[in-house]
Amino acid sequence: MPAEQAGAADRSPIGARAGARVASRPGGSPALAPAAGRLESAQVQAMFDRIAGVYDAMNTAMTAGLHHRWRARAADLARIGPGSRVLDVATGTGDLAIELATRVGPAGEVVGSDFAEGMLVRARAKASASDGVKPRFEWGDALELPYENDSFDAATVGFGARNFADLTRGLSEMGRVVRPGGRVVVLEITTPTRAPLSLFYRLWFDRSVPALGRVAGATVASLSGAPRGSKRAPAGATIADAYSYLPSSVRRFPGPAELAAEMERTGLHEISWLITAGGIIAIHAGTVRANRA
Numbered sequence: 001m002p003a004e005q006a007g008a009a010d011r012s013p014i015g016a017r018a019g020a021r022v023a024s025r026p027g028g029s030p031a032l033a034p035a036a037g038r039l040e041s042a043q044v045q046a047m048f049d050r051i052a053g054v055y056d057a058m059n060t061a062m063t064a065g066l067h068h069r070w071r072a073r074a075a076d077l078a079r080i081g082p083g084s085r086v087l088d089v090a091t092g093t094g095d096l097a098i099e100l101a102t103r104v105g106p107a108g109e110v111v112g113s114d115f116a117e118g119m120l121v122r123a124r125a126k127a128s129a130s131d132g133v134k135p136r137f138e139w140g141d142a143l144e145l146p147y148e149n150d151s152f153d154a155a156t157v158g159f160g161a162r163n164f165a166d167l168t169r170g171l172s173e174m175g176r177v178v179r180p181g182g183r184v185v186v187l188e189i190t191t192p193t194r195a196p197l198s199l200f201y202r203l204w205f206d207r208s209v210p211a212l213g214r215v216a217g218a219t220v221a222s223l224s225g226a227p228r229g230s231k232r233a234p235a236g237a238t239i240a241d242a243y244s245y246l247p248s249s250v251r252r253f254p255g256p257a258e259l260a261a262e263m264e265r266t267g268l269h270e271i272s273w274l275i276t277a278g279g280i281i282a283i284h285a286g287t288v289r290a291n292r293a
Contacts, residue, residue: 041143041165045115047245048092048163050238052118056093058243061212070281071096071158073274074187075103077285078154083107087152088135089142089174090114090160094123096187097135100156104133111152113140142170150179158187162253171266180290184268185283186259189250192279201280206247213243256282267292 051058059067074096080086082105088097091112101110112135114120123137140146142157142164155174164170174184192201218240254262259282260271268286275282 041115041141044163044165047238047242048114048116049118051242052093052116052122054239055119056095056122058212059095062209066277067159068095068099070187070276070283071099073276074156074158074185074283075099077283078103078156078183078185080104080108080154080183084153085109085151086111087145087147087155087174087177088112089140089145089155089157089170090163091123091135091137092116092119092158092160094126094135094137096156096158097123097137098127098130101127101130101133101135106133108133110135111147112137113142113145115139115141143173145173145177147177149176151177152179152182154178154183154185156185156187159189161186161188161259162249167254167262168266171263171268175267175286175288175292178288180288180292182288183285184263184288185285186263187281187283188253188259189280190253190256190275190282191250194279209246210240210244213246214240256284259284260286 048055063070078086078100080100080103082103084104085108086100086104088094088100088110091097091114094112097110097112101108104110110133112120112123114123114137117139120137120139123135127134127137142160143166155178157170157174161167161170171184171186178184253259256273256275260273263271263284263286267289269289271284271286273282273284
């Protein structure tokens with residue numbers, strides 16, 4: 001893997017709120033607006049429920065399996081250990097939560113929270129088959145976390161911050177539930193700026209990833225046996241839409257320096273980030289202030 005690059009933030013913060021253009025499919029179900037790269041919370045929830053069955057396979061195909069290594073690096077930056085209590089927000093199928101659980105030991109606890117029940121079903125099944133400490137997976141909205149202030153030693157989000165309908169609020173909620181001195185870690189895809197990787201990235205994310213989504217969608221549609229001429233869009237169509245939405249969601253997400261500034265705005269300090277995988281992955285970490293309001 002290419003060498004990692006590190007940075008630190010001291011810039012003016014920016015905010016981000018996601019909206020969406022909503023089209024209507026035949027039968028009344030909302031269609032995604034992939035070109036916008038922005039969706040309302042209800043659309044994100046529905047999207048991840050629909051793609052839960054192909055999510056792990058697509059992650060492996062898109063990253064050649066390296067996403068596990070990136071999650072392990074994010075867990076390192078959480079600075080947790082035996083006895084720690086950790087929250088993984090937008091946990092998806094639970095890979096980062098399971099990685100975190102290897103660090104906390106029997107005396108610790110990891111909670112994986114997500115608002116897509118389809119993802120949580122798979123996360124629970126995956127955790128039950130793993131060795132060691134089992135994370136607890138439960139429903140939760142990242143913008144209104146159902147936990148008390150200062151409940152955790154760290155909070156993480158892996159490939160989920162892009163989908164927060166309100167980035168500022170999501171980051172603020174993560175900081176709220178972490179004790180002073182604890183860590184908030186954000187693992188995300190970012191856009192490389194240097195050739196030749198920037199060219200490869202555009203080809204891969206703008207063309208290959210949507211094509212993989214179409215293949216996955218067609219496979220699901222064929223297995224589901226959806227009748228021709230059905231007025232309701234098959235799940236396969238939604239899967240294809242979701243992986244067309246992915247590249248645009250990455251493009252509109254703040255770059256590394258801007259995200260660091262936003263984390264600072266929400267009350268974190270000692271913020272740093274590293275760029276890895278040749279410039280396509282950014283991992284940010286910040287510390288909750290002792291004297292926060």
